Amino acid sequence: MGNVNVTVNGIEVSVPDNYTAMLAARQAGVEIPSLCFLKDVNEIGACRVCVVEADIKGVPMRNLPASCILQVAEGMNIRTNTAKVRKAVKTNVELILANHNRECLTCKRNQNCELQSLCDELGIDQVRFQGEKRKPTIDNLSHSIIRDASKCILCGRCISTCRDVQGIGVLDFTHRGFQTEVAPAFDFSMRDVDCVYCGQCIEACPVAALTERQYIDEVFEAIEDPEKFVVVQTAPAVRASLGEEFGMPVGTRVTGKMVAALRRLGFDKVFDTNFSADLTILEEGTELLNRVTTGGVLPMITSCSPGWIRFCEMKYPEFLPNLSTCKSPQQMFGAILKTYYAQKMGIDPKKIVSVSVMPCTSKKTEANRPEMEVDGLRDVDYSLTTRELGDMIKRARIRFANLPDETADSILGEYTGAGVIFGATGGVMEAALRTVADILTGKDLKDIEYNAVRGLDGVKEASVVLPIDGKDTEIKVAIAHGTANAAKVLDAVKAGEKDYHFIEVMACPGGCVHGGGQSIVSAQVRLDVNPKANRAAALYAEDEACVKRKSHDNEEVKALYNEFLGKPNSHLSHKLLHTHYAPRKVYECQA
Amino acid sequence: MMTMVDLNGLKAKALEEMESEGTLRVVVGMATCGQSAGARRVMETLKKDVAELGLDNVNVAVTGCVGMCTYEPILEVLEPGKKKVTYIRMDPEKTARVVKEHLQGGKPVLDYTVGHDHAGNLKNLEDLQFYAKQERIVLRNCGTIDPENIHEYIARDGYAALRKALLEMTPETVIDEMKKSGLRGRGGAGFPTGLKWGFAAPNKADQKYIICNADEGDPGAFMDRSVLEGDPHAVLEAMAIGGYAIGASKGYIYVRAEYPVAVERLKIAIGQAQEMGLLGRKIFGTDFSFDIEIRLGAGAFVCGEETALMASIEGERGEPRPRPPFPAVKGLFGRPTILNNVETYANVCQIILNGPEWFASMGTERSKGTKVFALGGKINNTGLVEVPDGHQAARDHLRNRRRACPHGKAFKAVQTGGPSGGCITAADLDTPIDFDNLVAIGSMMGSGGMIVMDEDNCMVDIARFFLDFTVDESCGKCTPCREGTKRMLEILDRIVAGEGTMQDLENLEDLAENIRLTSLCALGQTAPNPVMSTMKHFRDEYLAHVQDKKCPAGVCKALLGYVITADCKGCTKCKRVCPVEAITGEVKQLHVIDQALCIRCGACFNVCSFNAIARN
Amino acid sequence: MPEDPEVNQNRFGTGVGNNTQRRLGNVNDQSKCACSCGCITAEDPRFAELKSYIDSLNQEQGITMPVLQEAQRSFGYLPLEVQKFISENTGVPLAEIYGVATFYSQFAIEPKGRHHIGVCMGTACYVKGSQKVLDKLVEELKVKVGCTTSDGKFTLEATRCLGCCGLAPCIMIDDDVFGKLDDVSRIPDILGKYE
Incomplete structure (x- = not known):
């Protein structure tokens, strides 16, 4: 691969020859607008908003090519700011607007909308074309995701994300021409299709065609109610993204301000899901050891990610016995809250309202699974996303950046570094290894950073040698993030090509830090910033800053066992903290 | 395994069967057009009567389309050493008479032929003006051989070109000859075929593909169907030659499902070629293997666009993909792929056999060889003509039509290139018809459909018709085509409804320019052509609709009104024919149309014997 | 102001009907069942045939189109159950199958009549009056374009150019072409030939 010389608006730059005109322009300091383009995910040249004038060594290219997919060539001369280009781009955006529900002021993505910003930047002051619009339909039946066809601009970013990144393909274009829509097959509701509610489509959507189902009003109402004792837990990954809602750089760690904001919102207690993450490690680690020593079903697979659980139930039911029976940290927290803590x-x-703030949209559906309750009381009453928390803080007029750093309440607020890293891919595995290794060796090991399980490779493998029943045994583990990678690992196991003891699966690429409930990073920003890496770095930094970095060192968790549960995997633990799974049918005709 | 000798032997044997002394060969045109005109019943009668009369020397065969649609069903009698006799507009009764008097009695039935020349000699199809200046390369076997019989194809030098390429030429020389011939793709864009093949040849890949685009979608064009129905082996053989040239061993023919006869004949042809070892492994004993699979379209015009066609073969929505990368580099299933349309392939074997110089000697400076045009619309002689590109003959055909629109109507324009093309007006008829010249006058050759319009066609309505087509067939992937064509259609809808404004005309032009400049694929880029072209040549008609609220051609119903003039004799004919009882009046009294009830169907206008109904 | 959004109403009672519902509104015969899949049960032997067809294409790439065409030939249309079956047996996501099925005009999601009438709307036919032919068929069959007669006999559609421009205006019933229909009074006789 060599470099080529190109000119962008008169500025000469030398760029790698596999660059597109858009990237070359960026290097020359020119930001070309785009809508359908999403780096590495959706590069289809469909919206025609990034068109440019170009010639190669003086030979003009036909018409106006789309710069997002136009590969550079030696001597290419790109012009982005001619009257012809400005007029074309403006007309195409007007055409999109003519078929767009323009209720911007009351839209969830108001001021966080790529189309809206584009209109502003292009100085669009009128829409010359009127006529038929796509029929406005809203699907709000699922607990997690709302689809509003009237906002959709048919960019296809959600489709590519679901089909190519996640390997599922819930959404696709249907019909053709002006009738084209993005929808599930047969116009089924998102409730009834093979969606895992990972929310990656929401992260990809430049507008508000796909959004999370919100529970903000319900939570505010509970807080207002003097009869209710409203408790909130926040997942590890939330603290690495919440700041972005207030304009902070992607991956800014805002743990202390987040706690302060939650107190000011009026929650009676502010706890931390990291606490139940530590608890999960004790339950899950014990389960793993039991399975290894007693010949249980292996490989055991983690069960923290509800998107993954749903994926397994729908696509790989034969692996249900492999799933850890542990509830996710969110649900464990709720169950402990309404029993032990109460x-x-x-x-x-009955008066406790259990609220969670999650980087996740699938958690909303998980919280609503019928079995996720103890003695008739829901483990979690409302599950909010990082974005919803951001909205609540804004609504309460709290100046987030000016908040002091505070720490979570006791007795469900203590956590170790092991609980924090749950939010990044490989984190659960690393946390489990830290504890399992200590238990098996009977030592307090100092070498606790397992670098092989960190990072953004789709599938990671590692092995550790640990003494089991006095014999050194190689424990083989694998980590997959994103459901497409999970499928790869499972297929390999199924085919007998791979043999593991323990597999960590997270439904979202990058793990929870890049969950579907996190702050949305626009396509333009993603050209320069990798939210997965930045946010994971924030969590590993917090881990390093923790004095205690192993789950079994968590004093409050120890107290929970001493005072209430007895020991991991005890009878009471099973009642409160473990669950079961069943194959799930979708696309069922209910007529 | 087939050797050279085998092919020659087969050819001799087939010729013997077709042209042996004393044998009468009777062929019936059984392409789709012939069949729907009634050729099947003609064939049945022919077979039955020949059998009943025990005429052992009569050899009955099916053949493809001769290209003269108006004369279908056509039956021809060939006798070695004698002039061919053509019978036109046949039916079972006429057939029975021909069997009896001609096949049995030896005397041609003059009543059903195309007539005599001045010297009193019987004329056949080739003697007609329609045929006079045609040069048949693509259509050389259509209407001559039985497309379901590979032996008849071999008799006409079939598979000799493939043999020559495989045994006497290198892939490079094949490509060189194609380049030298100057053959340009006949699908619309006119890209040089040899150049295209040359791009794919050097690319290394585990598999390459040859695709035949038989998704002939331009409304008004049907030459590809005629070739597939009349001479399917010519396409198969050319694809194999293409495969040899670029190093592909697999071919796909993507054909419209709307062409069942063509599909059937292709299946038969592929089967026969495979059976004889002309497709399959180690053809002619060489190391070259090649096979062909048929894929059916499913009703999407955009699949005529090459990248959309490949998406369709791959099992996806027929949405065009950005180019580059071009198919020659990264095509079907990500492999180097060459796509050509049926008519392009139909030239290949003749170029290989007769040499590139022969081919290049025909046509214009930049368009070599011939082009098949499909003449349709408001002309008396509809059909296919194959003429050297830009040849005077094509213009002659059109110029003749200027006086030859049916019912003595005045010629207005010829539409070429379907929904991607534009209009040629009388003033432009002197322009030689080739790729570049048509583009220069705001139309395009497209695949060669030519629809003649007369004074009764409203050009705004025609533009609206094409846009309606494009809106319906747009794949919906890119913004300008999906949203823009719809807005253009809505504007045209307003204009034909009498609600258009001058601002609408301005927006229409803006949109047209934007769609042309920014659409992803050729379908979108050319979608505004019918509007741009009619706005350029017939701006007065647009202004009449917008400013005067009138449709000069009397087509746009909302702009029409019918009134009965003083010439009314009170015959009551109009009153009786009116479907909504909008006309009142007593016998021999002046009748009146109630404008509130009138639905402007024009029934009264058409029926009045006294020209007493005025349309405005 | 945009129209009121249509929230959560579709034929399944579970989703958001849009095009599906619009299309359903066109089907005349609602008597059998409101859902298109109810008529075809999993035991239908045609599923086994379809399975063996799919298996026979095992070595081929890009089989979605041929499989959908075979399924349509066999079942007459492509209801939910059939598309689900294809998805499960080819590994192609259902949404993608549905996307393909709704892209191409020859695939039908709703049942079709026993005979398919396509009125050519190609240019040559249009300039020679195919609109009148279409109007006449609408009148004779008492259906809208794109719909099926109440007796399930005919489905009437406007189609792309049939390539029989010499016979304009023309129609195609199943695989037969009828041309030169300038005189629309011939149409009732033609229809009469079909059972």
Whole structure:
């Protein structure tokens, strides 16, 4: 691969020959607008908003090519700011607007919308074309994702994400021409299709055609209600993204401000899901050891990610016995909150409202699974996304950047570094290894950073040698993030090509830090910033800053066992903290 | 395994069967057009009567389309050493008479032929003006051989070109000859075929593909169907030659499902070629293997665009993909691929056999060889003509039509290139018809459909018709085509409804320019052509619709009104024919149309014997 | 102001009907079942045939189109159950199958009549009056374009150019072409030939 010399608006630059005109322009300091383009995911040249004038060594290219897919060539001369280009781009955006529900002021993506910004940048002051519009339909039946066809601009970013990145393909273009829509097969609701609710489509959507189902009003109402004791837990990955809602750089760690904001919002107690992440490690680690020593079903696979659980139930039901029976940290937290904590504090559990803030849209559906309750009380009443928390803080007029750093309440607020890294791919595995290794060796090991399980490779493998029943045994593990990678690992296991003891799966690429509930990073910003890496770095930094970095060192978790549960995988643990799975049918005709 | 000798032997044997002394060969044109005109019943009668009369020397065969649609069903009698006799507009009764008097009695039935010349000699099809200046390369076997019989194809030098290429030429020389011939793709864009093959040849890949684009979609063009129905082996052989040239061993023919007869004949042809070892492994004993699979379209015009066609073969929505990368580099299933249309392939074997110089000697400076045009619309003689590109003959055909629109109507324009093309007006008829010249006058050759319009056709309505087509057939992938054509259509809808404004005309032009400049594929880029072209040549008609709220051609219903003039004799004919009882009046009294009830169907206008109904 | 959004109403009672519902609104015969899949059960022997067809294409790439065409030939249309079956047996996501099925005009999601009438709307036919032919068929069959007669006999559609421009205006019933229909009074006789 060599470099080529190109000219962008008169500025000469030398760029790698596999660059597109858009990237070359960027290097020359010119930002070409785009809508359908999403780096490495959706490069289809469909919206025609990034068109440019170009010639190669003086020979003009036919018409106006789309710069997002136009590969550079030696002597290419790109012009982005001619009257012809400006007029064409403006007309195409007008055409999109003519078929777009322009209720911007009341739109969820108001001021966070790529189309809206584009209109502003292009100085669009009128829409010359009127006529038929796509029929406005709203699907809000699922607990997680709302689809609003009237906002859709048919860029296809959600489709590519779901089909190519996640390997599922819930959404696709249907019909053709002006009738084209993005929808599930047969116009099924998102509730009834093979969607895992990972929300990656929401992250990809430049407008508000796909959004999360919100529970902000319900939570505010509960807080207002003096009869209710409203408790909030925040997942590890939230602290690495929440700041972005307030204009901070991607991956800014805002743990202390987040806690402060939650207090100011009026939650009665502010706890941390990291606590139940540590708890999960004790339960799950114990389960793994039991399976290894007693000949249980292996490989055992993690169960923290509800998107992954749903994926397994729908696509790989033969692996259900491999899933850890542990509930996810969100659900464990809720179950402990309404039993142990309620008892200990003398609060009627019926009055407790359990709220979670998650980087995740699938958690909303998980919280609503019928079995996720204890004695008729829901583990989690409302699951919010990082974005919703951001909205609540804005609505409460809290100046987030000016908040002091505070720490979570006791007795469900302590956490170790192991709980923090749950939010990044490989984190659960690393946390589990830290604890399992200590248990098996009976030592307090110092070498606790397992670098082989970190990073953004789609599938990671590692092995550690640990003494089991006095014999050195090689424990083989694998980590997959993104459902497409999960499928790869499972297929390999199924085919007998791979043999593992323990597999960590996260439904979202990058793990929870890049979950579907996190702050949305625009396509233009993604050209320069990798949110997965930045946010993971924030979590590993917090881990390093922790004095205690192993789950079994968590004093509050120890107290929970001493005072209430007994030991990991005890009878009570099983009742409160473990669950079961069943194959799931979708696309069922309910007529 | 087939050797050279085998092919020659087969050819001799087939010729013997077709042209042996004392044998009468009777062929019936059984392409789709012939069949729908009634050729099947003609064939049945022919076979039955020949059998009943025990005429052992009569050899009955099916053949493809001769290209003269108006004369279908056509039956021809060939006798070695004698002039061919053509019978036109046949039916079972006429057939029975021909069998009896001509086949049995030896005397041609003059009543059903195309007539005599001045010297009193019987004329056949080749003697007609329609044929006079035609040069048949693409259509050389259509209407001559039985497309379901590979032996008849071999008798006409079939598979000799493939043999020559495989045994006497290198892939490079094949490509060189194609380049030298100057053959340009006949699908619309006119890209030089040899150049295209040359791009694919050097690319290394585990598999390459040859595709035949038989998704002939331009409304008004049907030459590809005629070739597939009349001479399917010519396409198969050319694809194999292409495969040899670029190093591909697999071919696909993507054919419209709307062409069942063509599909059937292709299947038969492929089967026969495979059976004889002319397709399959180690053809002519060489190391070259090549096979062909048929894929059916499913009703999407955009699949005529090469990248959309490949997406369709791959099992996806027929959405065009950005180029580059071009198919020759990264095509079907990501492999180097060559796509040509049926008519292009139909030239290949003749170029190989007769040499590139022969081919290049025909046509214009930049368009070599011939081009098949499909004449349709408001002309008396509809059909296919094959003429050297830009040849005077094509213009003659059109100029003749100027006086030859049916019912003595005045010629207005010829539409070429279908929904991607534009209009040629009377003033432009002197322009030689080739790729570049048509583009220069705002139309395009497209695949060669030519629809003649007369004074009764409203050009705004025609533009609206094409845009309606494009909106319906747009794949919906890119913004300008999906949204822009729809807005253009809505503007045209307003104009033909009498609600158009001058601002609408301005927006229409803006949109047209934008769609042309920024659409992803050729379908989108050319979609505004019918509008741009009619706005350029017939701006007065647009202004009449917008400013005067009138449709000069009397087509746009909302702009029409019918009134009965003083010439009314009170015959009551109009009153009786009116479907909505909008006309009142007593016998021998002046009748009146109630404008509130009138639906402007024009029934009264058409029926009045006294020209007493005025349309405005 | 945009129209009121149509929230969560479709034929399945579970989703958001849009095109599907619009199309359903066109089907005349609602008597059998409101859902298109109810008429075809999993035991239908045609599924086994389809399976063996799919298996026979095992070595081929890009089989979606041939499989959909075979399924349509066999079942007459492509309801949910059939598309689900194809998705499960080819590994292509259902949404993609549906996307392909709704892209091409020859695939039908709703049942079709026993005979398919395509009125050519190619240019040559249009300039020679195919609109009148279409109007006449609408009148004779008492259906809208794109719909099926109440007795399930005919489905009437406007089609792309049939390539029989010499016979303009023309129509195609199943695989037969009828041309030169300038005189629309011939149409009832033609229709009469079909059972």
